[in-house]
Amino acid sequence: MAGVAGGNDFQWCFSQVKGAIDEDVAEADIISTVEFNYSGELLATGDKGGRVVIFQHEQESKNRPHLRGEYNVYSTFQSHEPEFDYLKSLEIEEKINKIRWLPQQNAAHFLLSTNDKTIKLWKISERDKRAEGYNLKDEDGRLRDPFRITSLRVPVLMPMDLMVEASPRRIFANAHTYHINSISVNSDHETYLSADDLRINLWHLEITDRSFNIVDIKPANMEELTEVITAAECHPLQCNVFVYSSSKGTIRLCDTRAAALCDRQAKFFEEPEDPSSRSFFSEIISSISDVKFSHSGRYMMTRDYLSVKVWDLNMENRPVETYQVHEYLRSKLCSLYENDCIFDKFECCWNGSDSAIMTGSYNNFFRMFDRNTRRDITLEASRESSKPRATLKPRKVSTGGKRKKDEISVDSLDFNKKILHTAWHPKDNVIAVAATNNLYIFQDKIN
Amino acid sequence: MFPKGTKRKFSDSGEEPVSSGDQVPAAPSVATRSLTSSYSLQRQSLLDMSLIKLQLCHMLVEPNLCRSVLIANTVRQIQEEMTQDGTWQIMTQALAAAQCPTDRLVATEVLCRQTDAAAQAGQSPKPFSVGGLEEGYHAEEVVMEGDVETEVTMSTLAPVSPQLSSASYLAGPFVMGPCWDEDEEEEEEEEEEEDGECEEDEEDDSEDCVSEGEEADRDHLSPDSRTGEQVFGTFEIKHPAPPPDPALEELFSDVDPSYYDLDTVLTGMQSAPKMGPYDLLESLSSHGPTALSSSSSCRSDLNELDHIMEIIVGS
Numbered sequence: 001m002a003g004v005a006g007g008n009d010f011q012w013c014f015s016q017v018k019g020a021i022d023e024d025v026a027e028a029d030i031i032s033t034v035e036f037n038y039s040g041e042l043l044a045t046g047d048k049g050g051r052v053v054i055f056q057h058e059q060e061s062k063n064r065p066h067l068r069g070e071y072n073v074y075s076t077f078q079s080h081e082p083e084f085d086y087l088k089s090l091e092i093e094e095k096i097n098k099i100r101w102l103p104q105q106n107a108a109h110f111l112l113s114t115n116d117k118t119i120k121l122w123k124i125s126e127r128d129k130r131a132e133g134y135n136l137k138d139e140d141g142r143l144r145d146p147f148r149i150t151s152l153r154v155p156v157l158m159p160m161d162l163m164v165e166a167s168p169r170r171i172f173a174n175a176h177t178y179h180i181n182s183i184s185v186n187s188d189h190e191t192y193l194s195a196d197d198l199r200i201n202l203w204h205l206e207i208t209d210r211s212f213n214i215v216d217i218k219p220a221n222m223e224e225l226t227e228v229i230t231a232a233e234c235h236p237l238q239c240n241v242f243v244y245s246s247s248k249g250t251i252r253l254c255d256t257r258a259a260a261l262c263d264r265q266a267k268f269f270e271e272p273e274d275p276s277s278r279s280f281f282s283e284i285i286s287s288i289s290d291v292k293f294s295h296s297g298r299y300m301m302t303r304d305y306l307s308v309k310v311w312d313l314n315m316e317n318r319p320v321e322t323y324q325v326h327e328y329l330r331s332k333l334c335s336l337y338e339n340d341c342i343f344d345k346f347e348c349c350w351n352g353s354d355s356a357i358m359t360g361s362y363n364n365f366f367r368m369f370d371r372n373t374r375r376d377i378t379l380e381a382s383r384e385s386s387k388p389r390a391t392l393k394p395r396k397v398s399t400g401g402k403r404k405k406d407e408i409s410v411d412s413l414d415f416n417k418k419i420l421h422t423a424w425h426p427k428d429n430v431i432a433v434a435a436t437n438n439l440y441i442f443q444d445k446i447n
Numbered sequence: 448m449f450p451k452g453t454k455r456k457f458s459d460s461g462e463e464p465v466s467s468g469d470q471v472p473a474a475p476s477v478a479t480r481s482l483t484s485s486y487s488l489q490r491q492s493l494l495d496m497s498l499i500k501l502q503l504c505h506m507l508v509e510p511n512l513c514r515s516v517l518i519a520n521t522v523r524q525i526q527e528e529m530t531q532d533g534t535w536q537i538m539t540q541a542l543a544a545a546q547c548p549t550d551r552l553v554a555t556e557v558l559c560r561q562t563d564a565a566a567q568a569g570q571s572p573k574p575f576s577v578g579g580l581e582e583g584y585h586a587e588e589v590v591m592e593g594d595v596e597t598e599v600t601m602s603t604l605a606p607v608s609p610q611l612s613s614a615s616y617l618a619g620p621f622v623m624g625p626c627w628d629e630d631e632e633e634e635e636e637e638e639e640e641e642d643g644e645c646e647e648d649e650e651d652d653s654e655d656c657v658s659e660g661e662e663a664d665r666d667h668l669s670p671d672s673r674t675g676e677q678v679f680g681t682f683e684i685k686h687p688a689p690p691p692d693p694a695l696e697e698l699f700s701d702v703d704p705s706y707y708d709l710d711t712v713l714t715g716m717q718s719a720p721k722m723g724p725y726d727l728l729e730s731l732s733s734h735g736p737t738a739l740s741s742s743s744s745c746r747s748d749l750n751e752l753d754h755i756m757e758i759i760v761g762s
Contacts, residue, residue, distance in 0.1 A: 088756060090509050116509075178512055197512040226520055228513045247513050280493055280524055284517045334489075338496060343514050
């Protein structure tokens with residue numbers, strides 16, 4: 001698969017941007033999750049307003065071969081509505097926390113979308129034909145008088161404008177007291193897990209009124225609570241294995257064959273702390289915001305505030321690779337704590353061949369790391385560099401006193417422009433980057 | 448982007464070393480207090496900031512549990528270190544020797560104007576029961592562990608002297624006291640972060656805050672806790688008037704003034720159920736049943752609600 005950085009290697013080019021250009025960003029339009037489906041044909045985004053927008057990859061046109069296939073809107077629907085919990089007198093946000101696609105089994109597409117409390121299974125299906133020539137009703141739907149019918153005919157399927165319908169097929173509700181942060185479809189394609197701050201539940205896709213609680217870290221006395229679950233994922237190949245990460249920077253791998261309640265982990269991943277860099281913020285920046293298995297299932301990647309770590313599942317005591325995302329922020333931790341940026345939850349993703357990883361940063365920067373060449377690159381998702389097929393210029397943050405031309409100093413970074421959600425096409429070098437309310441799609445030059 | 452110009456701003460100079468015994472100041476007093484970025488001042492500032500953050504909750508939406516837990520752990524860490532340093536003890540002794548409740552009174556008087564008015568009108572300030580004052584202490588027990596010291600850390604200011612009015616009591620609770628007016632700028636001598644936090648308190652159903660504090664009173668009354676409160680009392684007196692934190696000011700600049708109306712708040716007429724910190728409490732802790740001493744009907748309604756919610760959440 002392709003490499004990551006520029007030079008003689010592949011270069012990332014702007015392809016498309018979706019979303020409003022306004023300076024005033026409506027809160028509801030802020031993208032909260034991005035996910036390609038298994039084939040990469042579809043790209044789903046969820047936003048704070050509870051809407052899901054699905055883009056479909058158009059085939060390259062033979063007539064205009066220079067236009068690589070683009071992603072165009074395929075379906076838009078309101079997945080979750082704001083709710084009010086009357087018992088607690090609290091609103092339940094409609095923000096879509098995660099979207100996960102199911103593997104395609106027939107012509108329809110299925111995805112799971114979740115807000116803080118409720119998971120929904122959506123069926124997205126196409127309708128491009130309709131039947132005409134009914135016997136008992138007219139073309140405009142009026143019933144025909146049966147006595148007037150003198151002959152029978154067989155209705156014929158006629159083409160119609162493509163209509164994409166999204167319908168909720170299952171609603172998995174009332175299983176989580178705390179906020180759902182992750183959902184993950186199991187490799188058996190029949191079950192999935194959902195994780196909130198303190199518990200993880202296992203569901204069957206067909207059964208909505210029951211779920212199994214497989215992890216519960218809620219202490220008997222809530223005053224003793226010092227650690228929460230931050231992310232969870234099913235192993236891509238072994239349906240009995242899943243991992244969950246915590247706010248203390250640890251990852252636990254569990255095997256559902258061992259016990260019904262997986263409170264005792266099979267493996268415990270934690271990197272020993274470096275005593276020389278200990279500070280009051282050490283725990284906060286060690287909190288893992290995302291965990292992702294590699295496609296091969298051999299590795300997993302975790303994202304904490306300043307770095308991305310790749311772990312070999314066979315080695316628990318330290319990661320095999322560590323990549324610094326924005327180490328220049330280490331000296332700014334107090335300010336970042338003050339303005340709450342230190343609590344931002346960045347996600348990370350693998351490319352299709354597991355040779356590269358990507359994660360976001362501030363100032364609409366995002367970073368890619370090539371695991372083989374150990375090269376890394378910083379790119380920016382901005383309207384300025386959004387000319388069609390324009391190659392993205394690598395960006396650099398200057399950390400020393402002297403700032404070179406084209407570099408940006410740490411204090412000039414815009415911490416309101418954060419890239420928390422990114423996705424990499426499962427097969428091709430196409431990436432989707434969510435920058436607040438805009439979705440950028442980049443492709444490599446050689447497609 | 449970063450708040451600038453505040454006197455008490457942390458110097459962003461990297462990690463603070465844990466073992467910095469030589470940086471621990473001698474018994475702090477008003478005179479020797481300086482605005483240099485000494486380790487313990489920075490640590491205290493971080494502690495302040497953390498306590499404020501714990502109070503800030505979204506009005507309508509459940510607070511983020513992960514964030515709360517992380518902040519609480521940070522506070523615990525600071526407090527443990529302060530205890531090890533002996534700083535805790537020093538500050539306690541300093542406070543014991545200090546004779547100036549007036550500082551606090553001045554500040555709190557200004558801050559708690561509305562409550563004073565209510566008191567003058569002959570009503571007991573609704574959410575701030577004088578009964579609670581006797582206990583004189585409540586702790587944000589929500590995210591703290593069981594040990595007393597920790598709770599002490601989280602304890603908010605409370606008057607040392609019982610003759611302080613409930614207005615002073617207001618200054619104590621909930622991290623540097625509630626402020627009822629947005630134009631407190633001139634009074635921000637001691638209330639830099641308190642202002643911000645206070646204004647946020649406006650949104651967060653302050654009387655709920657206090658009511659939860661009341662509950663905590665009962666749960667955590669002990670000599671040790673008084674020590675803790677004295678520590679924080681010392682802190683309030685100690686610190687000079689840093690200029691208002693512009694970031695926090697901006698954050699709270701559009702607080703709806705109607706929230707200052709206690710009646711409205713209590714009767715829950717506002718569309719927004721302002722149960723922020725209270726909810727934090729409810730959702731995180733399983734403290735004992737409430738038993739507030741106030742006879743105000745509003746409070747008893749809240750008590751019931753507390754109780755119900757606690758049962759539900761606790762289950």
